[in-house]
Every structure is written in C-alpha cells, then in structure tokens.
Amino acid sequence: MNGFSYHEQILLLFSTPFYIIIIGAEILLSNFHFHKKTYTLKDTLTNIYLTLANGSIDMAFKLSYLWILTLVANHSATQPLSNTVVYWLLLLILEDFVYYWLHRFDHTTRFLWAVHVTHHSSQQFNFSVGFRSSVFEPLYRFIFFIPLAWLGFRPLDILFMYSATQIWGTLVHTELVGKLGWLEKILVTPSHHRVHHSSNPKYLDKNMGMFLIIWDKLFGTFQEELSEKEYAPIQYGLTHNLENPNAFTIIFHEWIQVFKDVTRGGLTWKQRMGYLFGPPGYSHDGSRKTSRQLEKEEEEARLSSK
Template structure:
C-alpha cells in the first residue's frame, strides 16, 4: 500500500515535469531568454540519477533506523487529519534546519554545493541534487519517527513537498500575491539561488517560507532599481566542469585546506566545520563577510563616514590591508 502510494506520486508528477519543462523551454526561446543549455540540463539529470541511485541503495538502512525509533515512539496518533497536518509542518520545519546547516557548515556544504553550481535557473535545476545528502538527511527526521510518525509516511511527505520544491526553480513566474507570505515561491527561491552578497544563505525553506521569517533568514527579491540583477551560481563558479569535478570539487579543496602545513588543529577544524569561505588568514570571505563588505561599499558610495577600525574587523586581512 505504501509503495503503491509513492508510485502514484511518481506517476502523477512525472508527466507534469515534462509538460512544465517543455513549456518553459518554449517560452524561454520565444522570449530569447536562454533559460536552458544542453550541457547544463544534462548535468542536472546526471546529478539527479546519481542522487537517486544512492538514495535507493541506502534506503533500506535509513528506513531501518527510522523504524527503530518508531517502535520506541513516545506517542501515538489517532486523528488522521492531525497526523498528516503535523507531519507536513514538522517535516518542513526539520528540512529548514537541514538546509540551513548545509549552507552554514562547510562539511555539509561540500555536498549541497552541487545544487547551487548551475548558473541558470529553470525547472530542470530542481533536479540538480545534493548527491550525498541521502546518507545523512534521515538523521534530521529521526524525531518524527520518535514522535510516532511512520517511516514510510516521513519519506512520502518529503517526496511530496519536494515536488513543490522543484516547481519553484523558475524565472517565468513573478510574485504570487498573498502566497508570498506563506509559501516558498519562485521569487523567494530565485533569491536563494543568487550569488549576490545580499541574497546569500537566504530563504532556506522547501514548502513554507514562515520558518525563514521566524529565524531571520528571509530576504525578499528586490527590483533592479533597488538592488543588483540576480546572478545565479556560486560566488566562485567551477572551472572545467565534468562528471567528477561537479560532485567532488569542494571536497578536494576542503582536503587541501585541512591538510595544509603550518596551521593549528583548531584551524583545521575551522576548514571542516566552519562556514563556507572561512579561512585562517582572511584570504577568503564568508557570506556574512561578503554582505558586510557590500554594505561598506554602499556606505562609501553614499559618502557615509565609516570607522576604519570597524572596516578592519569586517573585512579579511588580505583585503583590508591591500595597498
């Protein structure tokens, strides 16, 4: 029964994916927007297939772990409507924290970075998966099993909300009125995929935007007259992309950083578990430092006096000490 329910979800969503992707390709060509390239789309499908293969292979393991906690659950549910409503809210809440930690801890960013590596934004980018995420994603959902939600229902709910998460990867849909206050919309998710400093690490939700508003990670998409045009991709995009580098480039760089000579054990841990962009010598910038640097630049343009001591605290040494 549970397997049949998931199969129905796939059967219903798959033709919808083909239709909306086909329409988006057609509309983007008619409007000369070039939303798709063949190489980028093939990369999206490749990453989806690798992710799906890992997920299916590892599924028996994480379902067994979730089942263990379900068998030791601290409560039972007797109201079906309440069961599914709370599961939706709780799963989306936990996904928000999974996604936030993927952005804020470099060890997890090394996996999630693949999803942000496209310089395009279209429906097919929604399939550009974080390849190794199935190996640890279930850990965030253990509390759901412990509170009496069946593992197969947890997996089903994640798959259902992920469908919405795919649909918000587009430039074709503008703002959606009152829904902007409740749901993650294409406008919100364009911000999430932008590499502009103001937009980095914002709008982490999958289905509901309320978590971002509650926990301080919300950023509205601003019109061009108020801020820069959105630029998609990474702050430093991958050179020489291929089937291997697209998945492992950040892991390779992290290995080099951790095992470089002349740094302390604590600094090595910083390269593993600090925020992406952290460096012991200030040679790189985190998202917070990039935002601070941008604000300082804006202040200088507006001729606002700025304390040089604050500048030196906010900008890494390699920049603040540049001649």
C-alpha cells in the same frame, strides 16, 4: 520491508510526466515568448546526471535508513494521531521545519556544503535545476527525520511527505513566474527561491525553506527579492564558479578543496576544524570570505559611495 510506500509509487507515477510537460512548456515559453535562453543542453544533461546519481544512492541506502527510522518509531512514547487530517497536516508542518534546519546546516557547515554545493553550481535557473541534486545527501538526510519517527509518525509517511514537498521545491525553480501576492507571506515562491540561488552577497544563504517561508522569517534568514532599481540583477551560481566542470569535479570539487585546506601545513587544530566544520568561505588568514563577510563588505561599500 518495502522501500517504497504505495503513496510514493503513485506520486512517482504522476509526477514524472508532469515534470516533462512543465519543463517542455518552460523551454518553449522562455525561448519564443520571453525570448530568453534559460536552458542549455550541457547544463540540463548535468542536472539529469546529478539526479540519477542522487537517486541511485538513495535507492541503495533506503532500506538501511528506513530500518533506523522504524526502530525509533517502535520505541516512540506516542502513537500516531487517530485524526487523519491533523496527522497529515502536522506531519507537513514538522517535516518542513526539520528540512529547513537540514538545508540551513547544508549552507553553514563546510563539510555539508561540500555535498550541497552541486545544487547551486548551475548558472541557469529553471525547472530542471530543481533536479540538480545534492548527490550524497541521502546518506545523512534521514538523521533530521529521526525526531519525527520518535514523535510517532510512520517512517514511510515521513518519506512520502518529503517527496511531496520536494515537488513544490522543484516547481519554484523558474524565472517565468513573478511574485504571487499574499502567498509570498506563507509559502516559498519562485521569487523567494531565485534569491536563494543567487550569488549576490545580500542574497547568500537566504530563504532556506522548501514549502513554507515562515521558518526563514522566524529564524532570520529571509530576504525579499528586490528589483534591479533597489539592488542589482540576480547572478545565479557560486561566488566562484567552476571553470571547466566535468562529471567528477562537479560532485567532488569542494571535497578536494576541503582536503587541501585541512591538510595544509602550519595550521592549528582549531584552524583545521574551522575549514571542516566552519562556514563555507572560512579562512584562517582572511584570504577568503564567508557569506556574511561578503554581505557586510558590500553594504559598507554601498554606504561609502553615498
């Protein structure tokens, strides 16, 4: 069984030079037209390092999870839809739906956040940040695709659709594109994704979609990007950024902290499980805050200052 479909090979062939062109264009525009430094050499090299690490793990594990998805598909109660247009349109919608829940669990479950945190660790926001991959996500991402295989979608088509929507997910990592009118109501846009990468309390864990923004609006995780008059300038990165990130800590720093939290003395089993399966920021003694607690505190401070 080949780990790459013909469609994926074509996608890779055309997307690679396209990415190089748009990143080069963004660097030129941001520096010489907008006079804004959106790239640093160290951050860009880190993004390349993380996407190569992610790609290596994905390649090594791909045949294994393709075998699992194929096994499920072979036991599906349904056959692939005969209407090609309906088949691909339905796959697009359902793949984006399951990705929304993958992404939401990445943000709301501590041990998954320990994987995903690398993607949010940059204090820059540009096309190259779209390649700042969650290195170990390929080890569990396929689990969310199992229902699609069970519904009769071909495994290679599922992976192709994920790769295709990822292109859009990369393109929304930019500060150079403003709001896009009526498209803001349907698609994930750069404006929506700037909110997602913000560490401002009001914006934390919002706008989880990859391609369609409708899931966030349906399930209560949508937040519009507000002007600086309405709220505050966006601050990218983590609520507590790494002081001296290196090739090891940028991937494993949250895992190290999880281990320290879970193994500290004097905790109940419920508290230990809270540090592992609870939301990021959970603490048994209130020494840290979750995203919703930070948002609530900010709102209370705003109201009290009026």
